[in-house]
Amino acid sequence: MSSVNVSTTKQKVIALLVEERKRAIDTAYHYKQDFETKAKNAPKDIRWHYEKMADYSRQLGNNISGSNALSDDTIEERVAGEYEEELKEFE
Numbered sequence: 846m847s848s849v850n851v852s853t854t855k856q857k858v859i860a861l862l863v864e865e866r867k868r869a870i871d872t873a874y875h876y877k878q879d880f881e882t883k884a885k886n887a888p889k890d891i892r893w894h895y896e897k898m899a900d901y902s903r904q905l906g907n908n909i910s911g912s913n914a915l916s917d918d919t920i921e922e923r924v925a926g927e928y929e930e931e932l933k934e935f936e
Contacts, residue, residue: 855935862924866909873906 877899884895907913911923918926925932 855932858932858935859921859925859928862928863921866911866920866924869909870906873902873909877902877906 880895880899880902884892884899887895910920911927912918912920916923
């Protein structure tokens with residue numbers, strides 16, 4: 846394999862992983878928004894259940910993204926770092 850193909854293959858793998866990661870994040874935040882809407886319209890006695898589910902969904906989205914408030918790296922950089930060992934075969 847030439848270095849151009851290796852780099853391109855590695856970049857393609859990272860792009861696919863990022864795409865899947867973003868899809869999972871979007872799903873988690875979709876549920877967060879859905880539970881927040883349900884909480885607003887729910888009777889007071891069950892509202893906290895929806896609020897809790899919205900918070901769990903938010904936490905899932907954050908965990909999937911791998912980001913934190915102090916992080917300034919991109920999702921591509923995080924994915925490349927997380928899968929660094931596995932991606933070595935493309936070098």
